[in-house]
Amino acid sequence: MSAVMITRKVRKWEKLPGKNTFCCDGRVMMARQKGVFYLTLFLIIGTCALFFAFECPYLAVHLSPTIPVFAALLFLFVMAMLLRTSFSDPGVLPRALPEEATFIEMEIEAANGNVPAGQRPPPRIRNVQINNQIVKLKYCYTCKIFRPPRASHCSICDNCVDRFDHHCPWVGNCVGKRNYRYFYLFTLSLSLLTIYIFTFDIVHVVMRSVNNGFLNTLKETPGTVLEVLVCFFTLWSVVGLTGFHTYLISLNQTTNEDIKGSWSGKNRVQNPYSHKNIIKNCCEVLCGPTYPSVLDRRGLMQEDLLVSAASTAPASSPSSSSSSSTNPVPQTTKTTAPLLPNEHTPDEAKPSIAVSPKEELPPAPKVPPLASPETDVETSIAKDKAH
Ligand SMILES: [Zn+2]
Numbered sequence: 112m113s114a115v116m117i118t119r120k121v122r123k124w125e126k127l128p129g130k131n132t133f134c135c136d137g138r139v140m141m142a143r144q145k146g147v148f149y150l151t152l153f154l155i156i157g158t159c160a161l162f163f164a165f166e167c168p169y170l171a172v173h174l175s176p177t178i179p180v181f182a183a184l185l186f187l188f189v190m191a192m193l194l195r196t197s198f199s200d201p202g203v204l205p206r207a208l209p210e211e212a213t214f215i216e217m218e219i220e221a222a223n224g225n226v227p228a229g230q231r232p233p234p235r236i237r238n239v240q241i242n243n244q245i246v247k248l249k250y251c252y253t254c255k256i257f258r259p260p261r262a263s264h265c266s267i268c269d270n271c272v273d274r275f276d277h278h279c280p281w282v283g284n285c286v287g288k289r290n291y292r293y294f295y296l297f298t299l300s301l302s303l304l305t306i307y308i309f310t311f312d313i314v315h316v317v318m319r320s321v322n323n324g325f326l327n328t329l330k331e332t333p334g335t336v337l338e339v340l341v342c343f344f345t346l347w348s349v350v351g352l353t354g355f356h357t358y359l360i361s362l363n364q365t366t367n368e369d370i371k372g373s374w375s376g377k378n379r380v381q382n383p384y385s386h387k388n389i390i391k392n393c394c395e396v397l398c399g400p401t402y403p404s405v406l407d408r409r410g411l412m413q414e415d416l417l418v419s420a421a422s423t424a425p426a427s428s429p430s431s432s433s434s435s436s437t438n439p440v441p442q443t444t445k446t447t448a449p450l451l452p453n454e455h456t457p458d459e460a461k462p463s464i465a466v467s468p469k470e471e472l473p474p475a476p477k478v479p480p481l482a483s484p485e486t487d488v489e490t491s492i493a494k495d496k497a498h
């Protein structure tokens with residue numbers, strides 16, 4: 112019985128845990144559920160298309176040609192901010208490597224001492240001091256890390272996100288440290304666009320009604336009624352949301368902290384991140400430094416696959432080893448990822464532990480395709496004797 116180790120190169124995003132989806136070879140990162148995001152796109156593009164089709168030609172001639180130009184610029188800005196928020200890494204924190212997780216567990220056990228059977232172990236919390244305030248760092252049982260201050264685990268994306276604000280289904284992504292300002296600019300510009308379209312819809316109807324009558328105008332421009340309805344209902348929610356986030360930014364607070372009441376009076380903990388000055392808080396949130404993604408999604412990592420083969424077979428290629436008829440356990444795989452701190456194989460793709468050929472176990476999971484356009488296979492390392 113022998114085994115051949117195959118090393119192949121994969122992009123790190125292919126092995127990231129969590130429930131994100133990736134496109135364009137890891138350049139685009141989103142949450143898995145995107146239905147509401149498509150609705151957002153449909154509503155914005157649909158309403159603007161109706162505006163350009165029904166109102167803009169009339170308003171450009173009878174009022175000012177700058178009206179469609181400004182609407183187009185605002186529309187492009189809204190779309191740019193939406194896609195920037197939706198397609199980026201919100202600030203996902205890498206999970207601990209198995210060795211790191213074991214070390215942290217040992218540290219926690221050493222600190223807590225032996226907990227008698229039947230008693231609840233103490234909560235896994237560490238205290239740090241920030242601007243003379245004690246801030247608790249909580250342990251994430253999924254990511255196996257003590258979360259940095261302001262980070263939280265998003266249950267939808269199944270990742271810890273730095274400066275977690277909230278998970279927004281409308282943009283199809285978490286909103287966190289790396290995309291918060293774009294999210295805010297999106298809500299702000301969308302508010303302006305909605306008010307703009309709503310106002311010029313009304314102006315358009317009034318101007319036409321003077322000559323044609325109200326009912327005739329509605330018949331001639333059926334899109335206007337639809338636009339007015341969409342804008343009217345969007346207006347309250349989007350403008351309200353923008354106002355709420357303006358309030359949060361002025362306090363340098365996140366939605367998550369606001370909902371949990373992290374800095375409310377009852378805890379007697381002041382917000383240690385606030386500069387106690389609205390201008391400074393706004394500058395920090397909106398104009399502060401941008402942070403690079405720590406995921407290195409497009410970086411390359413090596414994946415080792417241990418492919419077992421019959422001992423009688425010569426040093427064989429992976430394809431011949433996998434088709435060996437003398438071996439009741441066709442393949443075993445073992446994945447190691449020395450280069451990636453957050454390496455984690457999704458549950459459905461978790462490799463089995465290498466099994467002894469004497470154990471009668473069902474066939475191990477299939478070996479991933481050895482040659483694909485995106486993977487670079489090196490059949491190299493070793494032929495190792497199990498017996
Ligand atoms: Zn977590």
Ligand SMILES: [Zn+2]
Nearest residue numbers: 265268278285
């Ligand atoms: Zn999320």
